[in-house]
Amino acid sequence: MWPFVGRVRELSDVMSALTEPNGKGAALVGPAGVGKTRLTDEVVALLEQTGCTVRRCYATVATSTIPFGALAAMLPADMRTANPLGRAVEHLLAEARPLAIVVDDAHLLDDASIGLLHHVIRHGHARVLVTSRPGERAELWQEGLLQRYPLGDLSRAESDELLERALDGPVDTRSASLLWSASAGNPLYLRELVVSGRAVGSLRVVEGIWSWHGAIELGGRLGELVQENLGRLEPSHRHALELLAYSEPVELDLLASLVQEEALDDLETRALIRVEASGRRTVVRLGHPLYGSLLRANCPPVRAQSHQRALAAGLEATGARRREDLMRIATWRLDGGSPISLDLLAAAAEQAWAARDVTLAERLCRAAVDAGGLDLVAHVFAQVLMHGRAPDQAEATLADVMSGPLSAADLSSLAVTRSMNLYFALGDADAAAAVLDRVDVPELPDEPRDLLKVVRALQNAHHRHVDEVLESTYEPVVPPLSVHMRLVRSLCLVHAGRYREVGEEIDRYDAEVLALHGDTPPPDHGALRVRCFALAHGGHLAEAESLALTTLEMSFDELAFIGPTSIYSVLSFCARMRGHGAQALRLAREGSAKTEEQPLIFDTIALASLASAAALCGDADLAHDALARAEKARRPAWRWTGLSVSLARSWVLAAAGDVRGAANSAMAAADECAELGALGSEAQALHDAARFGVDTSLRLAALTSTMDGPLPLAYAAHATALAHAAPTVLEAVAADFLRMGATLYAAEALASAARLHRTQGNIRAASQASARQALLMREFDGVRTPALRVDGLTHLTRRQVEVARLATSGLTNQQIAEKLHTSKRTVDNHLHAIYGVLGVTGRDELRTVLGPS
Missing domain, CATH: 1.25.40 (Serine Threonine Protein Phosphatase 5, Tetratricopeptide repeat)
Structure with a gap:
């Protein structure tokens, strides 16, 4: 049986409906796979623990036409035909009390069984719990006999928790996100994904962390479940769903122009599609992401191409006015085998790159190159190659294209891309600057010249003194390039430790970008990264973590190395600050996953983060290896990112003693x-x-x-x-660190305070500081630092920590005993021992020493 995760409120509500004096029972209502049966298992176990007699039945399609078919197992074999209902009730009344009847899939019950349950509920013969799918037979709760409790999909946090508990180990963020997207929080689908993934080796452990390798494919039991939920489809319904499988989310108007309106109404009623607002548009999605996987897998190739040609023609007929329309048309034309112009491929590749869909940008660029249009996509293609860790190929491609006849503006555009590749991928600052200098000619228009200023400032921000670079960012630059100079300025302010100004600068940046676009622009990952770093290193850990996790969810393409790599380092830093060593190490491993390939600028940060996390966990060998790799990846041109390597070196030495x-x-x-x-x-x-x-x-x-x-x-x-050597000041500092969430530093400050108190002969204060340190460190995971030496410390036992926390929360001794399933006398003894260790006389002093729970 899989772990029971979430559903705490639902479990409590259902138990109340089944056990309260006036309760009659409950109905758990939700689509297939959301966990109705699993929640019911928990309810049954709790009912049995209370001494209740539970009779459980399962309705099926086979028993739906047989009188009392689903309830046959709990009824007598000699049912009288003259009054079967009376005989059934008579038999139930002979059962031990209290009695609960539990029926799974009640929407498949026959009429006689429903009649019996009606009678039982109305006359209070038993409490009843049923599970049912929405939109099916609902007599038992529509008539007020049972309290209805809708059950939906798991949240992302609950899904992640279920994964880690089921696999008994951590799951990397990318894989957890992939499985969440595929299952959409449906526990049954998630379970089958895990089972099938482990069976075929797609889901496996790498260095102690579970990760998914390759694409998600539907097969075996999972495919059968998805097909079962789709059910039998009429040709018009299948046609609509297949079109949607190749286009979602798609505008309702576009889809409606290609299918029968009645088919869309039926599909929405059956929850096989969802119609929802998206900005000023109304779009349609499939009812579940796996429906699309199954439909595409089973659609014949010729029909699939026909669908995509129809979608392209339909969108072109509307005028293709939106930013992403050219990408969609180009993709559908390529997949549909339709002719496609080089201009369309180039424009679509530009859009794909702007949307950070690196995989699609690469595909469109390669299609253009194959058709002889390298000069049209060279600047995008080179950036794709750089992100794909092929910077040498990018340099050769750009050098070749720039040798041809080009205007000054076109030449400067390509030079910008080439310079960025030379600097951020190949680490050659001199060559990067020379490329920009060669195209900075007198006849160059103002906007391209301003772009050269921005690129110079950005590169300088990674190897020159911060004041010098900040000064250069105030040089006049016309919009829209002025917003990019603002982003460079915010990066410099992060380096300078002026974190409040960073937030203000990014706010201005966001406002100017919004004004330039006229509508909601796509999120700028660079601005998000800078804000994350400022929040984390300024001491706003919770905000930094929240923004970083949100940023990771923004469909980063795996090839887009810059975004995830630096975001993982922020998350790992925050985890280290909280004393969560294993989590910090896991996040650092994920961020450095591709660093064995061609090293790029942010790989130094990723490897330094890995070295620091490993050192914190006491893994000296891994820390030494990661630091050596970081040193190897470091380039003289990348002085700023190289600082992270220098910061990590001290902790690698500490880990070695x-x-x-x-x-x-x-x-x-x-x-x-x-x-x-x-x-x-x-x-x-x-x-x-x-x-x-x-x-x-x-x-x-x-x-x-x-x-x-x-x-x-x-x-x-x-x-x-x-x-x-001021122990009381150290205790105050610990409180400051704790307010930020920097629990590791708080524990170190308390450890130092305890040692100083003891040295100064204040044993009671030393014990109190030591106990507070112990309380904090109960949440730590594999953390080791020189300041956290355990010699001479007085710790509370784990059970004493639990009792102390509950006592400071305001519970009485009897309430604590009930919560811990022990006796009040045991709690009394624990508190007496705690008071003795801490040198306090009661709860008020205990709360003062330990703080409120």
């Missing part, structure tokens, strides 16, 4: 950061050095006076308290 070497390395990293004006990274390095025993208080205090955000200020306060 060389704390003195770690301290020296942290100070060297701080000096390296100072040379570039990287105040944010410098503050982090100085704080690390303080954690390793170096007095960096004065330097940190001076540094953070020009920064903002609660985290840099807490760095300085922590270092100052350590330098002054």
